Amino acid sequence: MSVGLNHYLFLAAVLFVLGLYAVITKKNAVTVLMGIELILNAANINFVAFSRYTDTDMDGQVFAIFVIVTAAAAAAVALAIVLNLYERLKSINLDEADSLSG
Amino acid sequence: MQDIMFYMFAALTIASAGVMVFSRSVIYSAVGLLFTFFGVAGIYVLLAADFVAVAQVMIYVGGILVLLLFGVMLSQRVTGVNMRTETLQTVPAAIVAVGVLFILFRVISKTEWLVKAKTTFEPTTAKLGTLLMTDYLIPFEIVSVLLLGALIGAAFIARKG
């Protein structure tokens, strides 16, 4: 069977689920961010694949570029916050960030 | 040929994403992520999105991954002892993950997408540039404000004192 749209979508789904699993299970903030990046990549594969295989012109590719750019901005801010918290806590495990609870 | 390339890149992507997810060392996760990004870039090339592929490599590998690595290295002691990332709730998470995967597979295979045969391999760069300056002008400008704000914010937070 030759590779078609569904193959790309399946690939994206697997990537999405791996990212989801990482977000749920990881304690380290940096690894959770990595899992989120996997989810974003999965969405982007969907966008680009739809843009290629369906009658939708280039909108999907444009969307993918915007996703990549905003992901970079969000990652920069999130990592700045991670490093700042590390300064206070000397740890970046999410469950040690527990002064807020109740 | 295209098919073989697809399976190669898909295998690379999923295998290295697996390394990222299941590895217990943050650095190994980062290396896994590196090859995932690379594999996804290859997938974009197969999808005739050359500009997106290169943007993926440039921003994800050159920007986000380097940032993540810096983050890991600055936040772990230089001796590298505390490099493990523990995992929690693996069993429920696995059940959720498999369930979601099952649903997504059903969605993908049952839905009739509006597939259209498109075989030409056109250059995309000029077209993307035109779209960004015409149809997508406003999102483009919003993103530039967003980048300015993120720059100010990240610099403010990372600054000492």
Place this chain on the structure above:
Amino acid sequence: MPVLSANHAVINALSILPTFSETLTNVLFMVLGAVIITGLAALLALVSVYLERKVSAHMQDRLGPMEVNTEIPILKNIGHGWAQTLADAFKLLLKEDIVPAAADKKLHLLAPFIVFAATLAAFAVLPFGRNLIPSDLNVGVFYLIAISSFVVVGIILAGWASNNKWSLLGAMRSAAQIVSFEIPASVSVLVVIMAVGSLNLGEIVEFQEGGIHRWLIWRFFPFNLLAFFIFFVASLAELNRAPFDLPEAESEIIAGFHTEYSGMKFAMFFLAEYANMFLVGVIISTLFLGGWSSPFGSFLNSAPFQVFWVFVKSFAIIFVHMWLRWTLPRVRVDQLMYTSWKVLTPFAFVSMLGVGLWMILIQ
């Protein structure tokens, strides 16, 4: 698809054979291209290393390598220790590969491969002549900028895997330096892209054909000249070469990220460094100095001469790099960052704005 146009004849010959399927031909062809590029990169690196030794020797008024030679009759008479680099290479390859006990073995091995592979991958798009572009990508320039980010990751991993403070510090310095200087470099590349209206390296060169006065370095005077200068300085810094060789400042952090590397793995870093030098030479000559085109218009502009011009221009750039290395003192870290963020980056934007306004006003 990476296809060495020069080898079209070989490919055609192969594809005639009925036993070869198209796929197999393509694969074979890609492998062939890869082998040629690897060989070329290695060869160029060797030549550059020899040149560096000789140039430095002449700059500092000493002889440099004179002894190493062979018994092969014709080559014997060249002298000047021409085989020194070969001997170096053999020495490196045969040396014992030492991996520190505390190092992360897998990453320690992976890091040089990432750096080396990224350098080779960049070679795939270099235009050596009108029909001699291994892979004529539409996004060639952008690809070159993107692929260099792999080098950064490789360097960080090398520093990390060595499990040594000096290595890690050297790697962080190196990565920070490359990332910082990538910004002015990319913006000055944008100046060229704006002027030409294409990301394709071949088209950028074609835009400049027709003599030395059509080279981009003279266009939009003085904005492109400024961009050229910025790109040149930034490339020096991205190569971690003097006066920006802080990541390898021996007196501070020994040899930087490759402190703990020896033998074959060190050779890969070493080769990648010199191959990168050549790479930057070709990029600068393509972007600003007309690439393969002859400075005399159509005179001396046939296919073999195109390759000749690329090499002449690139080695001229490399020579200037070496010249600077052996004459200038090393800068301090804060001076380095100051140069990138407060001098080069603003001026790169000035240059971009200048070219943009110029183009609007002329239209």
Place this chain on the structure above:
Amino acid sequence: MDFSAVVQDNINSLLYFVPELILTGLILLLVVADLLLKEKHSPWMSIIALAGAVVVMFSVVGQYELGTRSIFNNMLVVDPFSLYFKLLFLASAIMVVFLSIGSIELAGRPVGEYFTLLMTLTLGMFLMASATNMLTIFVSIELVSIMSFVLATYLKTRRRSSEAGLKYAIYGAFSSGLMLYGISLLYGLTGTLNIYEIGEVLAGRDSHGLALVVSVIFIIAGFGYKIASVPFHFWSPDVYEGAPTPITAFLSVGPKAAGFAMLIRFFNVALATGGGGGSESWSATAGVDWPQLLAVISAATMTLGNLVALSQTNIKRLLAYSSIAHAGYALMGVVLLSEQGIHATMFYLVIYYMMNLGAFLVVIICQDIVGSERIEDYRGLAFRAPIPALAMGVFLFSLTGLPPTAGFIGKFYLFAGVIKAGTSFYWLAIVGLLNSVVALYYYARILKAMFFEKAGEEATSTLPVSPYYVTLLAVFAVPIIILGLYWAPLADLAHHSVGFLRAL
């Protein structure tokens, strides 16, 4: 559309984009002013921000004369609905500037970035309210989210603030990832990113199977995060407690209202048909019963918010859970598929803005004069500082929904809408009523502490409250009483603003 027509449309759209342009200019002005002003805490920054916001407000009011129009190639829309929300955003931004000036938490911190980011956040909310393309929706949500992360971390030397920022950022990035995946499925299903075209395509087909349901659920994750509804509420108590209090007040009002604006527009344009002018029948797109889905989320949100609020001892945390519960109330109006429901939600959000910001203002004042956020330290406040205590009484009465306050009217509209919508939503009205009773209990606990309990021996002196704060308290408390008695003007404004652009 061909090339020049697109460019022409972009140029023509600029006139409709004046408030946002002024706001962008204000942001750049603040950046430059921060560079030029030598002092770190120059009062000029807040003056510039306030003056700019007032100018933007006038230009928004001016937009009413231009009428409804889709601008920038259907990326955004200008209609009374978005203008109503924009006025609300500006009102909250202005009040937050006032709150920030007095806040002791922020004293001694650099103000340059603070006001710049605050105004950038406001710009993002403007765009959220008028976005009509999935791309603008996504990008403006990101703009608001990223600015919120930074503002929540603004007290970066304090551990709680850092933790708040980290949790906010992680949950935010995760939910926007889910939302993106949903958008990508919707894009594949309909072949377009424009919500009007999505609506047309979906209405034109009978069945979409599971794909539409899955993508809508993922998209709800993004909206749910912004309005802090169950099950995407995890971040909000932590962030509300850890962030600087003025920012907490802002986050609990501004981005939440922006999320509602976007939610209402998206669901009623892309996933519903009819409804124009009130005469046509209004129904959800076949294949996904989002009204019932959102109704369940609404009920779960208010119930969880109220139940957890019962056991809180920190006032900021209590208000955080109470604001989760209020998101649940406001959501009741969204699910009804009637103009009356949307009208009730819009009306309620404005009242919520006043009573919630007012309650946070009292918290800020108490941080200053009592130096604590614990409810037990509020004991006897009525005798030591009668004005804030009295004002708090008004705000809490209103939050509970007791007459004669505006909160009562707001809730009345909501419940009336639910009852009118038919028998299928009666259960929601009952859940809502029960929840109000629960809420009464914990709000009363604060009042009891303030009015009927004695403070400890060591704290009997009267506490001075600056006239600045008294004025601000009056600004919030008086309208709440007045609106409780004479609400017609605001209700009319909300009613006229319901009409948003339904079709291209």
